[in-house]
Amino acid sequence: MPQSPISISEAESRVMEALWDEAPLTSEQIVAAVQSNSDWHEKTVRTLLNRLLGKGAVEATRDGRRYLYAPLLTRTQWQSQESHSLLDRVFGGRVAPLLAHFNQHEKLSAKDIAELRKLIDAIERKER
Amino acid sequence: MPQSPISISEAESRVMEALWDEAPLTSEQIVAAVQSNSDWHEKTVRTLLNRLLGKGAVEATRDGRRYLYAPLLTRTQWQSQESHSLLDRVFGGRVAPLLAHFNQHEKLSAKDIAELRKLIDAIERKER
DNA sequence: GTTCCAAGACTACACGTGTAATCCAAAAGG
DNA sequence: CCTTTTGGATTACACGTGTAGTCTTGGAAC
Numbered sequence: 001m002p003q004s005p006i007s008i009s010e011a012e013s014r015v016m017e018a019l020w021d022e023a024p025l026t027s028e029q030i031v032a033a034v035q036s037n038s039d040w041h042e043k044t045v046r047t048l049l050n051r052l053l054g055k056g057a058v059e060a061t062r063d064g065r066r067y068l069y070a071p072l073l074t075r076t077q078w079q080s081q082e083s084h085s086l087l088d089r090v091f092g093g094r095v096a097p098l099l100a101h102f103n104q105h106e107k108l109s110a111k112d113i114a115e116l117r118k119l120i121d122a123i124e125r126k127e128r
Numbered sequence: 129m130p131q132s133p134i135s136i137s138e139a140e141s142r143v144m145e146a147l148w149d150e151a152p153l154t155s156e157q158i159v160a161a162v163q164s165n166s167d168w169h170e171k172t173v174r175t176l177l178n179r180l181l182g183k184g185a186v187e188a189t190r191d192g193r194r195y196l197y198a199p200l201l202t203r204t205q206w207q208s209q210e211s212h213s214l215l216d217r218v219f220g221g222r223v224a225p226l227l228a229h230f231n232q233h234e235k236l237s238a239k240d241i242a243e244l245r246k247l248i249d250a251i252e253r254k255e256r
Numbered sequence: 257g258t259t260c261c262a263a264g265a266c267t268a269c270a271c272g273t274g275t276a277a278t279c280c281a282a283a284a285g286g
Numbered sequence: 287c288c289t290t291t292t293g294g295a296t297t298a299c300a301c302g303t304g305t306a307g308t309c310t311t312g313g314a315a316c
Contacts, residue, residue, distance in 0.1 A: 009273055010217065027293070043276050046294075051273090065283060066293065079218050079229050086214045089138065090207050095230055096243035101207050102223055103251055113251055115224035120248050123231055123241055137303055155263070171306050174264075179303090193313065194263065 005081060006057050006073050013078065014038065015048045019058060020075040024068035133209060134185050134201050141206065142166065143176045147186060148203040152196035 008016060018033035019025060025033070031045045049069065052058045060067035091097045099116075102108055108116075136144065146161035147153060153161070159173045177197065180186045188195035219225045227244075230236055236244075 011274060013217065040274095041276060043278095044274075047276070048274090050295075076229075076233055080233050082214055082218045083226065083229060083234070086210055089141070090210045095227075095236060095240045096247060098211065099223075099227070099244060099247055101204075101211060103247060105204055105208050106211070108223060108251065110255070112223045113248070113255060116227060116244075117248050117252065119224060119227055119231060120241070120245050123236065124245065127238070127241060139304060168304095169306060172304075175304090175306070178265075 006055055007081070008052065008055065008057055008073065008078070011044075012048050012052055012055075012057070015045060015052060016057065016071060016073065016075070016078065019069060019071040024061070024070040026063075026066055026068060030069060134183050135209070136180065136183065136185055136201065136206070140176050140180055140183075140185070143173060143180060144185065144199060144201065144203070144206065147197060147199040152189070152198040154191075154194055154196060158197060 014037070015030060015034055017037075018030050021033070027046060027049060030049060031042050034040060034045045035042075049058070053060055053069075057071065057073040058069050059072050060069050087093050087095065087098060091101070142165070143158060143162055146158050149161070155174060155177060158177060159170050162168060162173045163170075177186070181188055181197075185199065185201040186197050187200050188197050190196075215221050215223065215226060219229070
């Protein structure tokens with residue numbers, strides 16, 4: 001259990017993504033990875049990385065004169081937090097209304113639907 | 129089509145909820161409604177209401193010496209915005225991984241599952 | 257009419273966040 | 287050694303947000 005839920009900002013999550021894809025990384029590698037998907041200044045990325053350190057979302061271990069950074073907050077933990085937050089804030093905490101919303105107001109591709117059916121089937125099989 | 133997507137904050141959405149439940153309302157009624165679910169100061173609620181006005185998320189029509197407030201941004205629009213944002217930011221824009229996440233990492237109640245199955249069935253019937 | 261009051265308008269202020277620039281120390285190069 | 291480089295630490299600053307307080311103006315009450 002995380003002692004107290006670590007909350008990260010949108011921009012910070014972009015930096016985490018780099019580390020979730022591969023870790024540990026040097027700050028230089030992180031900067032490069034983030035910049036491949038954005039046009040942020042190197043300084044910006046380093047600032048975000050430091051804030052993540054301060055929040056305890058990543059750890060830094062010395063490696064010679066640099067640090068190697070690795071995520072402490074996992075992608076799954078973060079996805080849970082964000083999903084929960086959306087569900088509670090916007091859909092009264094229930095999953096079905098969320099999906100219903102997507103069905104009625106967003107486009108679900110045929111592929112989406114197929115995937116969802118598979119999932120439900122799998123869930124139900126396990127359930128019984 | 130909303131001219132440019134209206135973005136509202138978490139606190140502001142609490143005020144919108146009052147208006148989504150019932151509209152039009154006077155500011156006094158809004159304050160009362162919001163305070164039934166929170167302990168915010170009346171001034172706070174009025175500030176949020178004014179910010180929503182400024183953003184074009186609500187409209188105010190004069191009624192004697194007061195205004196009657198009504199939502200312009202609909203609950204459905206807001207739910208779409210928020211859902212989309214979560215999906216794009218956190219799940220690469222696809223619905224199935226979101227549901228898969230809930231399945232693996234959150235608890236889906238039997239009722240959730242039943243509702244989901246019904247939904248998928250309904251969707252598929254329409255689809256073919 | 258003058259006074260008082262309430263609804264709304266305007267102002268306040270700290271904190272997080274986006275977005276960097278500057279400062280510093282130790283390694284690397286000469 | 288002295289200088290340059292470079293990663294990291296510190297500082298900057300505007301904007302949105304949470305959370306109110308103060309100001310103002312047009313009726314309501316005398």
